[in-house]
Amino acid sequence: MTDLAPSKAEQVHARLKEEIELGELAPGASLSELWLVERTGASRTPVREALRRLAAEGLVDLVPRQGARVSRVSARSVRDLFEFRTLLEPAAVRQATEAAGADPGLHREFAAMRDAFAGTLDQAPSTARSRSFYELADRFDWAVIRAARNEHLRRTIAELRPHTARLRNLSHLDPQRVEVSVGEHLAVCDALLAGDADGAAAALVEHLQRSVETIFRNLAGSPWEDLDLLG
Amino acid sequence: MTDLAPSKAEQVHARLKEEIELGELAPGASLSELWLVERTGASRTPVREALRRLAAEGLVDLVPRQGARVSRVSARSVRDLFEFRTLLEPAAVRQATEAAGADPGLHREFAAMRDAFAGTLDQAPSTARSRSFYELADRFDWAVIRAARNEHLRRTIAELRPHTARLRNLSHLDPQRVEVSVGEHLAVCDALLAGDADGAAAALVEHLQRSVETIFRNLAGSPWEDLDLLG
């Protein structure tokens, strides 16, 4: 309604964020303002603004008088990320459980997602299925974030999302993992729908634990394996 | 060594941040770029950059095509802030406790702070004592943040600090509160120094609980009382 034209700064920000998330801009890649100007067609002002925003989100490192680089991935950064998510997301899912208990519409929304997850298991394993699963998982994450009532919690978790997505995209998708991950999501959904906040939180912690293990396993076979582990 | 000259953007950012923290720029105050240019002597580019950074930190609200305002304080924002701190800071103090147990130098540092807190009780109640106590409490908070080993946790807690400080400055200092607060800090210190992570976390939660109660009590007598409670 308000903005039929998102600002160029926002466009550049969104594009760079996506490219970093997808791994098209590799960790450590240098991002000169001039190069970005050529690539995006915007001028230096919006490019600078986008870079600063990305730096605030931790997706690029900004060295004064020297420029920007895509932030690196290290074993430590992965550990920190998942440890932090393990602190935040159970709290969010607890709040979401309470919210779903109080709001029938929200409850139905989560129920629909539970069914969608269950439906995933009927499809034969394939990259397409992995894709649609990850999309669904993403929508679920967003639903939980939105249902959390604490503004700081929402913002902070939302800011972590691109980091997680990047890790998933840097490691190669593991079709095996999808089966298990669907089950973990179902467990979270079931507990949430039953109003069992503790159960939902515990199931989520379980999921995060498995996820980080998978990422470490898969990262070991990726080109980024030896990128930097100086954390 | 590297920067004998902090960039103007950084200077403007630091100045605005401090003024917002101190309440000199009241919640809701409009921050036109041109006005800031006049006040700071910098040009619009660094001013804009500072505003964007402050917006990312939640200290100003940025409405596209319309400008920036100092972010408002509502009952809900206070609740959200302390609820979030209650989630994060116990984790940080746990990590700090472990760190102090492993690093004698760090342990001594915290021991010195404990003694400094104890020394505060010998002084007669006065604004000067309140001031020096809050300074000390601030240094303690920073020490805990630094000792935490998780990067995300550190950054996020550090980002919340200005919000808390602003609330303290918007409500009037309560000399009564200092006595109690010193005791709470001593409890956290003692547990931390004893290697009792759970105890330190619990003491900190207790402190946060009392703090938010005090703030609500004091805010009720301040000019901001009716500012907006639409949270």
Added chain:
DNA sequence: GTATGCAACCCTGTATACAAGACCCGCCGA
């Protein structure tokens, strides 16, 4: 052959000019 100093290039930090949207106030019509 290696180390050191210098110079040219490139980059970011800053200032400012230009474009375009948003708001306010006054006018006109019902």
Added chain:
DNA sequence: TCGGCGGGTCTTGTATACAGGGTTGCATAC
């Protein structure tokens, strides 16, 4: 008298010019 419309002004969004620091690579001296 009230509501809608239009122009003017102010504000932000964007582009670009200018200045200063950093880096790199080469030349020269040891």
